[in-house]
Amino acid sequence: METPLENRAGWARWQRAWWYHAMQYGQTWRGSVAGSVLFPIFYLAAMGVGVGHLVSAHTGLVQGQTYLHFIAPSLLVTTAMQLGEGESLWPVLAAVKWVRTYHAAVSTPLEPEDVLAGKLTWVATRSLAGGIVYTIVIGAFGALHSWWALTLPLLSVLTTLAFAAPLVAYATTAESDASFPTLYRFAFVPMFLFSATFFPVASYPGYLRPLVQLVPLYHAVALGRAAAVGAGAPAALAAHLLVLVALTVAGVLVGRRTIRRRLVD
Amino acid sequence: MSETILEAHGLVKRFGDFEAVRGIDVSIARGESFGFLGPNGAGKTSTMRMISAVSAPSSGSIRIFGLDPTTDGPAVRARLGVVPQEDNLELELSVRLNLEMFGRYFDLPRRVIRERTRELLAFAQLSERAEDRVDDLSGGMKRRLTIARALINQPELLILDEPTTGLDPQARHLLWDRLYRLKRDGVTLIVTTHYMDEAEQLCDRLVVMDHGRIVAEGAPRALIEQHSSREVVELRFAADSHEEYLDVLAPFAPRVEALPDRALLYVEDGDATLHDIHASGLTPASALVRRSSLEDVFLRLTGRTLVD
Amino acid sequence: MLTRVLPSFGSRRSWRVFERNFMVYRTQWLMLVSGFFEPLFYLLSIGIGLNRLVGTIDVGGRPISYAAFVAPGMLATSMMNGAVIDSIFNTFFRLRISHAYDAVLSTPLDVTDVALGEVWWALARAAVYSASFLVCMTLLGDTVSAWVILCWPAALVVSLAFSSLGLAATTYIRSWQDFDLVSLVQLPIFLFSATFFPISVYPRWLGALVAASPLYQAATLMRGLGLGQFSWVMIPRLAYLVALGAVGLTIAARRFRRILVP
Numbered sequence: 130m131e132t133p134l135e136n137r138a139g140w141a142r143w144q145r146a147w148w149y150h151a152m153q154y155g156q157t158w159r160g161s162v163a164g165s166v167l168f169p170i171f172y173l174a175a176m177g178v179g180v181g182h183l184v185s186a187h188t189g190l191v192q193g194q195t196y197l198h199f200i201a202p203s204l205l206v207t208t209a210m211q212l213g214e215g216e217s218l219w220p221v222l223a224a225v226k227w228v229r230t231y232h233a234a235v236s237t238p239l240e241p242e243d244v245l246a247g248k249l250t251w252v253a254t255r256s257l258a259g260g261i262v263y264t265i266v267i268g269a270f271g272a273l274h275s276w277w278a279l280t281l282p283l284l285s286v287l288t289t290l291a292f293a294a295p296l297v298a299y300a301t302t303a304e305s306d307a308s309f310p311t312l313y314r315f316a317f318v319p320m321f322l323f324s325a326t327f328f329p330v331a332s333y334p335g336y337l338r339p340l341v342q343l344v345p346l347y348h349a350v351a352l353g354r355a356a357a358v359g360a361g362a363p364a365a366l367a368a369h370l371l372v373l374v375a376l377t378v379a380g381v382l383v384g385r386r387t388i389r390r391r392l393v394d
Numbered sequence: 395m396s397e398t399i400l401e402a403h404g405l406v407k408r409f410g411d412f413e414a415v416r417g418i419d420v421s422i423a424r425g426e427s428f429g430f431l432g433p434n435g436a437g438k439t440s441t442m443r444m445i446s447a448v449s450a451p452s453s454g455s456i457r458i459f460g461l462d463p464t465t466d467g468p469a470v471r472a473r474l475g476v477v478p479q480e481d482n483l484e485l486e487l488s489v490r491l492n493l494e495m496f497g498r499y500f501d502l503p504r505r506v507i508r509e510r511t512r513e514l515l516a517f518a519q520l521s522e523r524a525e526d527r528v529d530d531l532s533g534g535m536k537r538r539l540t541i542a543r544a545l546i547n548q549p550e551l552l553i554l555d556e557p558t559t560g561l562d563p564q565a566r567h568l569l570w571d572r573l574y575r576l577k578r579d580g581v582t583l584i585v586t587t588h589y590m591d592e593a594e595q596l597c598d599r600l601v602v603m604d605h606g607r608i609v610a611e612g613a614p615r616a617l618i619e620q621h622s623s624r625e626v627v628e629l630r631f632a633a634d635s636h637e638e639y640l641d642v643l644a645p646f647a648p649r650v651e652a653l654p655d656r657a658l659l660y661v662e663d664g665d666a667t668l669h670d671i672h673a674s675g676l677t678p679a680s681a682l683v684r685r686s687s688l689e690d691v692f693l694r695l696t697g698r699t700l701v702d
Numbered sequence: 703m704l705t706r707v708l709p710s711f712g713s714r715r716s717w718r719v720f721e722r723n724f725m726v727y728r729t730q731w732l733m734l735v736s737g738f739f740e741p742l743f744y745l746l747s748i749g750i751g752l753n754r755l756v757g758t759i760d761v762g763g764r765p766i767s768y769a770a771f772v773a774p775g776m777l778a779t780s781m782m783n784g785a786v787i788d789s790i791f792n793t794f795f796r797l798r799i800s801h802a803y804d805a806v807l808s809t810p811l812d813v814t815d816v817a818l819g820e821v822w823w824a825l826a827r828a829a830v831y832s833a834s835f836l837v838c839m840t841l842l843g844d845t846v847s848a849w850v851i852l853c854w855p856a857a858l859v860v861s862l863a864f865s866s867l868g869l870a871a872t873t874y875i876r877s878w879q880d881f882d883l884v885s886l887v888q889l890p891i892f893l894f895s896a897t898f899f900p901i902s903v904y905p906r907w908l909g910a911l912v913a914a915s916p917l918y919q920a921a922t923l924m925r926g927l928g929l930g931q932f933s934w935v936m937i938p939r940l941a942y943l944v945a946l947g948a949v950g951l952t953i954a955a956r957r958f959r960r961i962l963v964p
Binding site for chain 3: 164171172174179180182183184186187191196307311314318319333
């Protein structure tokens with residue numbers, strides 16, 4: 130006889146939550162799958178080839194690379210960031226307040242922590258798939274120079290989680306979506322623009338450069354660039370990695386508390 | 395006979411090949427409470443949209459306040475209040491602003507709007523929630539606000555589509571009480587409902603609709619007297635189907651109906667019939683004697699129940 | 703359609719819809735104010751970074767900085783994005799989710815009043831945002847000529863064209879999932895309408911395709927006005943945008959009527 134679900138180990142339960150999210154996505158995947166393949170091609174063609182054409186005419190190489198190769202990894206991690214943001218605010222608020230699907234989930238043997246784990250692993254799964262597609266597209270544009278590039282899909286996952294985990298924790302405490310657009314305008318958009326994504330950090334005046342270090346996306350961008358070319362100082366890379374891991378861990382730890390408070394207390 | 399406020403002849407509404415309303419005639423007098431009773435899909439909402447001067451009839455004619463709503467829509471709607479089946483309040487706005495904004499649509503002066511908003515907040519028992527976002531209100535409160543909003547222009551005719559569907563019993567009674575007050579103040583009410591108790595409570599006169607047609611018309615009590623017996627005995631048997639009891643029960647009543655969960659016996663004296671049934675050795679799991687209702691009228695006329 | 707629309711143009715009734723939108727947005731004033739910052743961030747980022755990497759670009763025989771090249775295109779883009787948010791996203795919500803229009807139609811207002819009210823609102827928003835964009839542009843030193851003031855009325859035409867197309871598109875949207883399709887259309891228009899690089903970068907056959915993009919026509923028109931480089935080609939560009947707007951509005955009015963008062 131099969132062991133009842135409630136007696137099995139935690140992972141068996143949050144697997145259910147993963148499936149639940151996967152099935153929900155199964156209803157709506159068409160448009161977003163087309164986007165996840167086409168958007169990287171669009172961005173690389175416009176920014177990499179189009180603007181790259183202008184850059185090479187004036188500046189030549191940027192940090193020893195063509196502009197296309199310079200921005201390709203940052204487009205991958207910004208896409209990963211945007212997935213983490215998009216999946217973690219409105220969908221989570223809907224699930225804990227408007228449609229209350231998470232309340233339905235915890236009326237089964239699932240615990241709130243299982244729902245959180247299922248949500249995050251599902252977002253990570255999507256990020257992995259998107260990261261693989263993106264890496265292939267970047268490769269097709271000839272922007273990969275090292276076997277380390279094979280770690281780019283994993284970097285995509287880590288970047289997504291570094292944003293998704295804290296944002297899910299926040300969204301489970303929200304009473305309305307009033308603050309979400311403000312977060313986009315004043316946090317996500319500036320982060321996208323100013324994390325040395327589209328131009329080297331050396332472009333900033335000296336006194337601004339340390340500030341860029343405070344931006345989480347900057348660390349993901351730096352790791353992505355290092356992976357694409359297979360070069361970088363180990364200590365610096367470890368520091369970048371630590372920032373992303375710390376954000377993820379902190380987000381999960383806080384999220385476990387907030388989602389339990391929201392769903393059962 | 396008092397003034398006619400609404401008159402419709404041969405009203406038809408088609409959507410493509412589907413005929414939702416198939417030629418109905420109604421005439422409603424000022425001050426009357428008039429009901430459209432029927433199950434979901436009977437054509438009530440399509441009828442309501444035509445008589446609230448929003449959707450044009452495919453054929454037939456309507457006069458409201460003596461005006462033709464297809465040509466004088468704005469003038470007709472200025473004197474109507476409409477409570478739709480589903481609340482369509484401005485969720486992002488406060489309770490107060492919902493009322494005030496609606497007043498602006500009717501081009502009322504701001505001073506008048508302020509005054510009426512205060513009165514209507516009290517009427518809807520929402521004065522203390524005036525500054526709250528509508529999103530945070532309970533279902534019953536939202537419904538009362540929708541009704542209050544429909545009153546901002548002091549309409550001569552108030553049209554309510556399923557006013558209490560989805561509300562708990564307490565909220566329903568509160569709403570009915572508010573509607574009585576309007577009726578007492580001389581407002582003409584038109585109500586659709588698929589609840590027979592609501593129709594009996596609110597309506598002076600009603601029509602029963604089925605498949606886009608009117609199948610009966612009259613005062614609730616008169617309809618019951620005309621189409622049903624005085625009392626009904628409801629029997630439940632511990633069986634999968636009540637059809638098989640039709641033959642056994644036939645000798646006890648002039649008319650017997652079998653529903654999925656019970657059998658109905660239409661008789662003049664329910665207690666006597668029940669006594670006879672027990673005496674014959676039949677042992678229903680439960681038995682109940684009640685007065686006939688509009689539900690029975692509907693069953694008689696259409697062979698179906700109102701709520702399925 | 704014109705005979706139905708024209709009489710209501712001066713009507714106070716359509717202004718009530720404008721008033722309604724204003725009331726709703728007043729509760730979200732922070733969002734309205736923050737809208738000012740988005741173009742500022744974009745222009746600032748280009749000023750810091752790409753400006754130096756790209757150097758100058760030759761427009762009509764005159765070399766201008768990359769930031770000055772991109773800014774008019776960004777203004778046109780921001781008109782397009784504003785139209786997508788307001789005319790597609792918000793209108794879809796009112797049309798299909800909150801049914802706010804159904805409530806409006808039970809008052810003396812009718813469908814034409816609703817459609818016109820939305821157009822007035824889109825224009826007012828465009829007027830405020832484009833003015834604030836032009837101020838940012840000037841503060842950051844991305845304007846070249848005083849003629850840039852003409853970009854302001856041009857922005858209203860651009861916004862009207864995109865809003866009308868957006869309203870028409872909204873009537874075909876059935877669920878939130880269809881918004882994936884909206885971005886599938888919006889993103890390539892944004893990236894490939896010669897907003898970030900001149901059309902001369904494209905091979906000739908692709909350039910013809912780009913020229914069909916309303917955003918390309920809008921961005922090029924704005925760039926010419928901003929530089930004070932006037933040419934007769936501006937007339938067909940403007941006519942193209944106006945024609946798209948008229949087509950969009952006609953479709954929108956017909957479809958709105960079919961959805962709201964079947």
